Amino acid sequence: MNVYDIAIIGGGVVGTAIARELARYRLRVALLEKETELAFGVSKSNSGIIHPGTSNPPGSLKAKLCVEGNRLTRKIAKELGIDVKEVGELIVAFSEEDLARLHEIKKDGEALGVPGLKIVDRAWLDKHEPNLSKEVIAALYAPTGAIISPYRWVYDFAENAARNGVEIFTDTKVESIIRKDHGFELIAGARTFKARRVINAAGLYADEVCGMVGIRDFKITPRKGEEFLLDKKRENITNHLIFPIHTKTSKGMLVIKTSDGNPMIGPTAEDISDKEDLSTSREGFEKVLSSVKRLVPSINGDDVIAYFAGLRPVAGDDFIIRHEDKAPGFITVAGIQSPGLTSAPAIALYVVGILKKSGLRLKKKIFFHKHRKKEVHLFAIPLDATKKLIEKDASYGDIVCRCEMVSAKEVRDAIKRGARTMDGIKFRTRCQSGRCHGSFCTTRVMKILAEETGAPVTSVTKRGCGSEIVKEDRSK
Amino acid sequence: MRERDLVIVGGGPAGMAAAISAHENGVKDILLLERDQYLGGILNQCVHTGFGIEYFKEVLTGPEYAERFVKKVRDIPSIEISLRSFVVRLSRDRVLTYLKPGILETIKAKAVIMATGCREKTREMVHIPGTRPAGIFSAGLAQKLINVEGLLPGKEVVVVGSGDIGLIMARRFTLEGAKVKAVIEIQAETRGLIRNVVQCVEDFDIPLYFNHKISRIYGSDRVEKVHVVRVDKDHNEISGSGFDITCDTVLLSVGLIPENELIEMAGAELDRKTNSPVSDGLNKTSIPGIFACGNSFKVYDIADSVTRDSELAGKLAAEYIRGL
Amino acid sequence: MKTKNIICIECPQGCLLSVDHENCKVLNIRGAKCPKGTAYAITEMEDPVRILTSAVLSEAGALKMAPVRTNKPIPKKDLFRAMDEIKKIRLKVPVRPGDVIDADFLGLGVKLISTRGTTS
Numbered sequence: 001m002n003v004y005d006i007a008i009i010g011g012g013v014v015g016t017a018i019a020r021e022l023a024r025y026r027l028r029v030a031l032l033e034k035e036t037e038l039a040f041g042v043s044k045s046n047s048g049i050i051h052p053g054t055s056n057p058p059g060s061l062k063a064k065l066c067v068e069g070n071r072l073t074r075k076i077a078k079e080l081g082i083d084v085k086e087v088g089e090l091i092v093a094f095s096e097e098d099l100a101r102l103h104e105i106k107k108d109g110e111a112l113g114v115p116g117l118k119i120v121d122r123a124w125l126d127k128h129e130p131n132l133s134k135e136v137i138a139a140l141y142a143p144t145g146a147i148i149s150p151y152r153w154v155y156d157f158a159e160n161a162a163r164n165g166v167e168i169f170t171d172t173k174v175e176s177i178i179r180k181d182h183g184f185e186l187i188a189g190a191r192t193f194k195a196r197r198v199i200n201a202a203g204l205y206a207d208e209v210c211g212m213v214g215i216r217d218f219k220i221t222p223r224k225g226e227e228f229l230l231d232k233k234r235e236n237i238t239n240h241l242i243f244p245i246h247t248k249t250s251k252g253m254l255v256i257k258t259s260d261g262n263p264m265i266g267p268t269a270e271d272i273s274d275k276e277d278l279s280t281s282r283e284g285f286e287k288v289l290s291s292v293k294r295l296v297p298s299i300n301g302d303d304v305i306a307y308f309a310g311l312r313p314v315a316g317d318d319f320i321i322r323h324e325d326k327a328p329g330f331i332t333v334a335g336i337q338s339p340g341l342t343s344a345p346a347i348a349l350y351v352v353g354i355l356k357k358s359g360l361r362l363k364k365k366i367f368f369h370k371h372r373k374k375e376v377h378l379f380a381i382p383l384d385a386t387k388k389l390i391e392k393d394a395s396y397g398d399i400v401c402r403c404e405m406v407s408a409k410e411v412r413d414a415i416k417r418g419a420r421t422m423d424g425i426k427f428r429t430r431c432q433s434g435r436c437h438g439s440f441c442t443t444r445v446m447k448i449l450a451e452e453t454g455a456p457v458t459s460v461t462k463r464g465c466g467s468e469i470v471k472e473d474r475s476k
Numbered sequence: 477m478r479e480r481d482l483v484i485v486g487g488g489p490a491g492m493a494a495a496i497s498a499h500e501n502g503v504k505d506i507l508l509l510e511r512d513q514y515l516g517g518i519l520n521q522c523v524h525t526g527f528g529i530e531y532f533k534e535v536l537t538g539p540e541y542a543e544r545f546v547k548k549v550r551d552i553p554s555i556e557i558s559l560r561s562f563v564v565r566l567s568r569d570r571v572l573t574y575l576k577p578g579i580l581e582t583i584k585a586k587a588v589i590m591a592t593g594c595r596e597k598t599r600e601m602v603h604i605p606g607t608r609p610a611g612i613f614s615a616g617l618a619q620k621l622i623n624v625e626g627l628l629p630g631k632e633v634v635v636v637g638s639g640d641i642g643l644i645m646a647r648r649f650t651l652e653g654a655k656v657k658a659v660i661e662i663q664a665e666t667r668g669l670i671r672n673v674v675q676c677v678e679d680f681d682i683p684l685y686f687n688h689k690i691s692r693i694y695g696s697d698r699v700e701k702v703h704v705v706r707v708d709k710d711h712n713e714i715s716g717s718g719f720d721i722t723c724d725t726v727l728l729s730v731g732l733i734p735e736n737e738l739i740e741m742a743g744a745e746l747d748r749k750t751n752s753p754v755s756d757g758l759n760k761t762s763i764p765g766i767f768a769c770g771n772s773f774k775v776y777d778i779a780d781s782v783t784r785d786s787e788l789a790g791k792l793a794a795e796y797i798r799g800l
Numbered sequence: 801m802k803t804k805n806i807i808c809i810e811c812p813q814g815c816l817l818s819v820d821h822e823n824c825k826v827l828n829i830r831g832a833k834c835p836k837g838t839a840y841a842i843t844e845m846e847d848p849v850r851i852l853t854s855a856v857l858s859e860a861g862a863l864k865m866a867p868v869r870t871n872k873p874i875p876k877k878d879l880f881r882a883m884d885e886i887k888k889i890r891l892k893v894p895v896r897p898g899d900v901i902d903a904d905f906l907g908l909g910v911k912l913i914s915t916r917g918t919t920s
Contacts, residue, residue, distance in 0.1 A: 179769065279606050281605045284605070301599075383573055397575040397580060405564060435598075439595060459625070468610065469629070470628060473628075
């Protein structure tokens with residue numbers, strides 16, 4: 001059996017960012033994901049904010065990696081052909097006391113190296129953020145607050161990593177790890193992966209994976225966040241990301257712009273015990289709605305088109321990123337909650353540093369394909385560009401999803417790039433994510449997926465085995 | 477840019493009736509755009525009877541009702557039919573862009589009739605929290621899966637809402653061999669026709685719960701159960717009244733909303749509550765020369781009314797064009 | 801003698817009919833505002849019938865499913881037997897609306913007819 005130099009456990013934004021970074025070197029790398037597709041764990045419910053790096057405790061790993069990650073995200077996003085929208089962030093003050101806090105946050109942020117911070121007054125807000133509550137007296141403006149599509153970010157990292165030789169295995173849940181002289185044996189169902197080093201980026205399950213090599217000094221507590229998506233028609237309800245002043249446990253309820261246009265409100269923050277509990281509640285909805293109405297009074301509950309919940313993998317106040325001396329060659333990357341998405345590229349570099357320190361000799365590949373061809377999203381390009389695309393490939397004119405204007409060509413391309421489930425197609429193309437919830441396009445997308453993968457339509461799933469969309473086919 | 481006298485968006489019952497009527501009222505150049513590969517719209521999946529009783533004084537199925545208009549539209553040379561054509565832009569001055577395989581076309585119309593129908597309300601619009609597993613369908617999607625694709629979406633079904641589509645689908649699932657465990661209606665009485673309550677629910681002894689709602693959906697990969705509670709007249713949950721129903725499918729039939737995103741894009745005013753165009757008369761929008769008919773103007777109970785009112789839209793558009 | 805309340809579905813008025821019956825025979829009907837109601841109650845109590853609509857598999861033509869109906873109502877008790885039959889049908893040639901798929905469906909003397917053409 002071949003031995004991998006490195007096995008990464010977990011195909012979220014952290015695991016895939018690390019995979020892409022390691023792909024520069026002459027290493028044999030495997031990435032193992034328990035779900036049917038990448039980004040199906042913590043990353044899929046990320047809000048997509050690229051945080052400027054304020055509001056993190058000075059001296060923490062978070063604080064350092066967030067500011068660095070913010071910068072790196074822009075650079076890598078260009079290489080990988082994904083849009084980072086520079087919307088900027090406002091933390092708002094309702095009172096003189098709040099304003100004093102903003103000055104402190106500004107000072108702390110500047111000390112961390114957050115660029116461009118400035119306090120803006122009511123007149124500025126009237127001009128640049130007209131729907132903001134008139135009770136807001138001032139705000140801290142952070143121009144480097146930005147947005148990205150969190151799942152497409154994961155898929156782009158993974159695609160580029162794979163292009164550079166990283167082997168990706170989905171539906172591969174590591175159940176136990178055996179330490180051997182050469183390193184580790186990872187048992188995943190009937191398969192065994194041998195690896196000299198292991199990187200544990202298992203998100204909510206990082207504590208359990210650590211437990212497999214005898215490390216039990218931390219526990220992951222899922223912190224649930226319920227979020228609510230508004231109709232795309234309300235895209236311009238705000239021009240910036242709107243934050244209240246944060247508390248100890250959370251950044252508070254936000255009005256978020258997302259990369260595909262739909263504003264998002266939330267999240268709640270509730271520590272729970274079940275790592276699979278992605279349910280939303282009426283209380284959560286009401287709480288979020290009333291909190292964000294305080295920021296932007298014109299937000300209307302009737303505009304909400306989707307509910308979802310995500311779980312932040314919390315392990316204390318800071319990230320845990322370390323080499324485990326008790327299990328040489330095993331590196332833990334755990335507790336990557338907010339600002340994890342922003343920090344991911346910096347975490348990847350940090351992990352490379354740890355690998356070097358642990359004695360791994362890193363030799364760069366002669367050629368590293370750092371660029372990735374940007375995929376087409378009709379909804380994001382002007383009509384004359386669409387016209388040219390349709391002239392080249394007629395199926396760009398074959399619209400599958402009416403709400404989000406997604407063509408059959410985009411759906412087929414997503415499948416060619418690795419989508420295997422209805423959710424995988426949704427995350428990549430936005431098909432089914434609009435106001436009709438896929439009532440119109442589901443049948444067509446199912447048929448395309450079955451056709452492209454050569455599988456019967458009854459085997460099409462929402463997000464992997466057990467979530468089949470239909471039960472029976474009359475013709476079978 | 478090509479110019480056309482009349483462009484009709486949507487080839488369902490509304491669009492076809494409007495096209496025929498516009499022709500009968502003297503419009504010589506009509507382009508009918510339909511996004512599907514067939515005319516008929518949603519009627520194609522409504523294989524049940526109940527159509528045509530008022531308009532034709534006959535009991536027809538959806539496809540049969542559609543066929544009568546398809547034939548007529550196809551026989552009128554001045555109506556050009558463009559299928560698989562999806563309108564993506566509409567402006568106030570009636571410039572319209574549509575895509576179809578291989579083509580992006582922008583045209584200027586003297587008048588436009590929007591016959592874009594309606595969409596089904598989603599789970600979020602009636603605030604049902606819980607998880608998001610596979611097995612949650614709008615009634616219309618389930619209808620399409622069964623009747624057009626020959627696929628059975630689930631075996632143990634709970635229907636939310638006692639509107640006609642929900643009732644008809646309760647019967648359809650039952651006849652296909654699935655078990656419909658309940659129809660849950662938040663109101664004190666059905667929103668559907670009496671004949672559908674009798675023939676779709678009572679015929680098969682399906683429990684119909686009035687003054688009840690689903691307060692939560694459970695299941696991680698696939699729907700596993702729903703929690704149902706009784707509500708008071710203001711639709712507040714009555715504590716202690718809850719019970720679970722195990723099921724693998726939740727079917728939502730909780731109302732329809734006119735599909736008017738295109739005229740909204742063009743700047744027409746919409747009623748915030750109903751999503752219908754704000755109008756000073758049947759089939760008119762706040763933009764001169766842009767008309768709306770059928771379910772995109774307002775949600776009708778029966779297709780016959782859609783046909784009748786859409787005929788007026790064709791006439792109005794013809795008068796508008798004549799007056800230019 | 802027993803009494804059953806049923807709602808007439810002949811028109812949107814929906815009269816509530818009180819039907820006295822014994823051994824599947826109607827004895828008396830109250831509440832009908834027109835003769836249609838009386839007739840409805842008798843059929844509904846003595847021999848309820850329904851038009852069956854469904855779809856059958858089509859192995860020819862452009863559509864996977866061809867919608868069908870019975871040309872006349874069939875006994876309610878035969879609905880599931882009829883569905884079993886419908887599920888077995890595989891159309892080998894394209895059909896037009898109105899084409900007869902089964903001239904004596906289930907031996908009931910009713911026709912099973914196509915309600916939509918299966919060619920594009």
